[in-house]
Amino acid sequence: MKFNRRAYLVKIRNVRSGLITRSEILKHLNYDNWTSAAEIAEKIDVTYSTVLYHLKNMQAEGTVTPQKNGSGWKLSQTGQTALTDY
Numbered sequence: 291m292k293f294n295r296r297a298y299l300v301k302i303r304n305v306r307s308g309l310i311t312r313s314e315i316l317k318h319l320n321y322d323n324w325t326s327a328a329e330i331a332e333k334i335d336v337t338y339s340t341v342l343y344h345l346k347n348m349q350a351e352g353t354v355t356p357q358k359n360g361s362g363w364k365l366s367q368t369g370q371t372a373l374t375d376y
Contacts, residue, residue: 296353312344324362
């Protein structure tokens with residue numbers, strides 16, 4: 291399986307199951323629209339808490355951005371995503 295390059299994190303250990311889950315999460319996020327963790331959990335058939343755990347880890351590295359009211363997530367324009375331009 292190919293992993294999304296943004297699924298690799300610096301601050302935590304990148305185990306196969308985490309890379310798979312983060313790659314699946316990233317498939318359901320984009321730069322323009324907010325998507326809730328509950329929606330993602332339903333689409334990829336994992337628990338809400340698992341999705342939230344990975345989203346928060348990706349937020350810490352600048353890969354995703356939470357909505358101010360906490361109800362949604364989208365891909366960040368900064369952080370690791372900028373590395374994909376090179």
